[in-house]
Amino acid sequence: MKIGCPKEIKPQEFRVGVTPNAAGEAVAHGHEVVIETAAGLGAGFSDDDYLAVGAKILPSADEVFAQADMVVKVKEPQAVERKKLRKDQILFTYLHLAPDPEQTKDLLASGVTAIAYETVTDRAGGLPLLAPMSEVAGRLAPQVGAWTLQKANGGRGVLMGGVPGVGPARVIVIGGGVVGTHAAKIAAGMGADVTVLDRSLTRLRYLDDVFGGQFKTGYSSAGLLAELLPLADMVIGAVLIPGAAAPKLVTRRQLSIMKPGAALVDVAIDQGGCFETSKATTHQDPIYEVDGIMHYCVANMPGAVARTSTIALGNATMPFMLDLADKGWKQACADDPHLLNGLNVHAGKLTYAAVGEALGIETIAAEQALAA
Ligand SMILES: NC(=O)C1=CN([C@@H]2O[C@H](COP(=O)(O)OP(=O)(O)OC[C@H]3O[C@@H](n4cnc5c(N)ncnc54)[C@H](O)[C@@H]3O)[C@@H](O)[C@H]2O)C=CC1
Numbered sequence: 005m006k007i008g009c010p011k012e013i014k015p016q017e018f019r020v021g022v023t024p025n026a027a028g029e030a031v032a033h034g035h036e037v038v039i040e041t042a043a044g045l046g047a048g049f050s051d052d053d054y055l056a057v058g059a060k061i062l063p064s065a066d067e068v069f070a071q072a073d074m075v076v077k078v079k080e081p082q083a084v085e086r087k088k089l090r091k092d093q094i095l096f097t098y099l100h101l102a103p104d105p106e107q108t109k110d111l112l113a114s115g116v117t118a119i120a121y122e123t124v125t126d127r128a129g130g131l132p133l134l135a136p137m138s139e140v141a142g143r144l145a146p147q148v149g150a151w152t153l154q155k156a157n158g159g160r161g162v163l164m165g166g167v168p169g170v171g172p173a174r175v176i177v178i179g180g181g182v183v184g185t186h187a188a189k190i191a192a193g194m195g196a197d198v199t200v201l202d203r204s205l206t207r208l209r210y211l212d213d214v215f216g217g218q219f220k221t222g223y224s225s226a227g228l229l230a231e232l233l234p235l236a237d238m239v240i241g242a243v244l245i246p247g248a249a250a251p252k253l254v255t256r257r258q259l260s261i262m263k264p265g266a267a268l269v270d271v272a273i274d275q276g277g278c279f280e281t282s283k284a285t286t287h288q289d290p291i292y293e294v295d296g297i298m299h300y301c302v303a304n305m306p307g308a309v310a311r312t313s314t315i316a317l318g319n320a321t322m323p324f325m326l327d328l329a330d331k332g333w334k335q336a337c338a339d340d341p342h343l344l345n346g347l348n349v350h351a352g353k354l355t356y357a358a359v360g361e362a363l364g365i366e367t368i369a370a371e372q373a374l375a376a
């Protein structure tokens with residue numbers, strides 16, 4: 005199979021979908037790998053690094069898309085990239101379709117077979133291709149939140165760890181999955197007073213067992229949140245209902261009960277965001293203010309630390325990419341129900357129920373696409 009990897013074109017996105025290590029393994033499996041020139045530069049990989057493992061360098065994205073049987077990326081295809089997709093081509097990348105009707109429409113029209121990293125599952129009930137980026141975004145969240153809290157950025161001028169004689173910042177993390185756990189660990193490590201809320205008691209028991217003493221836990225409800233919001237210096241949104249649009253947990257009216265200059269960091273923005281006032285921002289212009297509350301809503305946070313993120317993502321995607329290339333998507337998905345859970349679009353049909361529900365589009369079962 006010919007595997008193609010274009011340079012990412014989303015603003016300030018420096019990650020790359022295929023690392024030289026992954027390219028080398030694919031070549032060793034007998035596949036051809038074509039990489040757009042300079043695709044890896046932002047993550048510290050030169051064209052020569054790819055040539056050294058047997059990949060080919062192509063001069064443009066047009067040629068990569070035209071030649072590839074499978075396109076491997078990081079971010080959802082942008083409008084100009086979507087025009088290059090075609091029937092009988094596999095697209096393997098993050099998609100986040102539920103809050104994105106335009107992209108969904110274009111993918112359906114293209115006829116492409118699109119497998120979304122964020123809905124591939126594992127035996128433990130986790131999301132193995134989302135997890136590495138959730139680890140990164142979770143660890144970044146307190147860091148960017150702390151920056152947002154600085155006076156010059158519109159924040160309330162509170163230091164995460166406080167100082168002797170002055171108490172620490174209070175941080176509320178909503179959602180105690182991968183993002184939430186890593187965010188809480190780092191915020192607690194910075195000296196903040198941290199509470200993690202989740203709706204899963206099993207998850208709260210795990211967090212209490214492992215991190216009891218470092219941060220507190222609470223059962224996520226509208227009532228508890230209303231109690232905690234007036235006390236918070238920072239709220240980190242880290243909820244997920246896989247594939248679905250994020251539930252709105254903090255309303256615009258509730259901003260008025262918060263401290264002026266408090267920071268909302270909505271990591272769940274790629275699924276539409278969990279605060280009513282969230283709208284996606286970019287690394288170039290990451291924060292904005294609503295009713296005196298600062299919002300940070302960058303939808304590709306891991307792009308800020310592109311080298312760490314690219315290697316972490318490549319480690320996770322490589323075995324799935326190899327499986328898809330070795331067997332073709334149908335056999336790979338038939339053999340692995342967890343990879344089949346990644347199938348979101350095939351030949352003009354949506355194959356992921358939560359996306360269909362969010363967008364009001366008819367969905368077929370992924371198994372039906374396999375049988376077609
Ligand atoms: N902005 C960015 O750059 C990035 C965003 N993300 C996003 O972060 C979000 C979280 O991802 P993960 O932590 O990997 O998911 P996860 O599945 O590991 O954790 C989500 C947690 O949210 C909990 N939850 C669901 N509804 C809740 C509610 N109403 N209140 C409290 N908790 C609730 C679940 O029980 C679960 O523990 C996703 O939307 C993901 O796409 C991930 C990486 C990068």
Ligand SMILES: CC(=O)C(=O)O
Pocket residue numbers: 098134137138274303304305306307
């Ligand atoms: C998960 C995701 O959307 C990202 O890493 O950008």
Ligand SMILES: [Mg+2]
Pocket residue numbers: 274303304305
């Ligand atoms: Mg994202």
